[in-house]
Amino acid sequence: MIQYAKLLGASALVSTALLASPTLAQSVNAGDRTATTELPFESTSVAEFNTPWAIAFLPDGRMLVTEKPGRAYLVTQAGEKVEIGNVPAVLASGQNGLLDIAIAPDFADSGLVYFTYVDAADGGALTLSRATLGIEGDTVNLVDAEIIWQQSPAGGGGQPGGIIAFDPDGSHLFLSVGDRMEPASAQDPQQARGKVLRLNLDGSAPEDNPLFAQGGVEAETWSTGHRNPYSLAFDPEGKLWLHEMGPRGGDELNLIEEGLNYGWPLVSNGDEYSGAPIPDHDTRPEFAAPVVYWNPVIAPAGLAFYEGTMFPEWKGSALIGGLAVNSLVRVAFEGPGADEVDRWDMGARIRDVAVAPDGAVWVVEDSPQGHLLRLTPAQ
Known part of the structure; x- marks a missing residue:
């Protein structure tokens, strides 16, 4: 059951299930950790890219890799790259550009891929598109690309979000949308900013979404x-x-549940960049608190849950890239709680993490000469 509350003069999502959600008493500050240089894996550089942003595996083990300036590639595990044609023009500035890419749940039959970018032609709107991945010999193109969702109003600063996830039965798409550096918009139900959206595979709003009857952005939220x-x-x-990412402190790992409000910018376990305090989560129990938070920050980017066989001790763990700490971070789960258990010094900003069909872990470095790395157990 969803109730409605008034926050900052605008309706916001609050769930009666909030008491069952992670509370601050269950939260763990994982920030004060030191990365280890003793690595349980060997790291092999396979290819180099210009500011790579996302990795997506095809069923045959090949990868799709995006570059933030606006290129995408089909890549073999041996490092052979073919640039993908018909990628739309993107606004490549700061944190904006070509972002995530993911294969459709029915990719084996449809050949569809979904991708996000900040649109160069429409005032910098975060955009979700899909297209058929057309592979003919040595040529790869996005075929019949269509925009299925676009942020309105357009514009804003960085912090676009833009991560795609499909639910386990493959019937819905979830999309993360950042606040575009306009913090108050995260509490404005009429703006697609600071939200997680749940969409049908064609980009429409599912009728069983919590606020579907409200229409507009609320129907998607x-x-x-x-x-x-x-x-x-x-x-x-x-x-x-x-x-x-939090502001000055307060990076968060959140369990996302239907209808919950996670509090930004009204609460945070960090402070403003100016040093001005922000009320902590424990001051506002109506907002869902993080399960893990980081002070100091790690600047998390990329997330993969490990279910492979190469690293059996990691099974069920979350692998997270750390931009600020130049690390790969492992978070383990026990019951309703979680905690960082490993932080490995990678010597570079880690932008994305993915697990290959064979159980190897792949990461990309956030750099104009960013390497695509394959991680396998140390011998």
């Missing part, structure tokens, strides 16, 4: 009160997780 979410993934139990 699954959760609200997010800042800068650069991950969205379902765990092996079918639970949806998101991490988001």
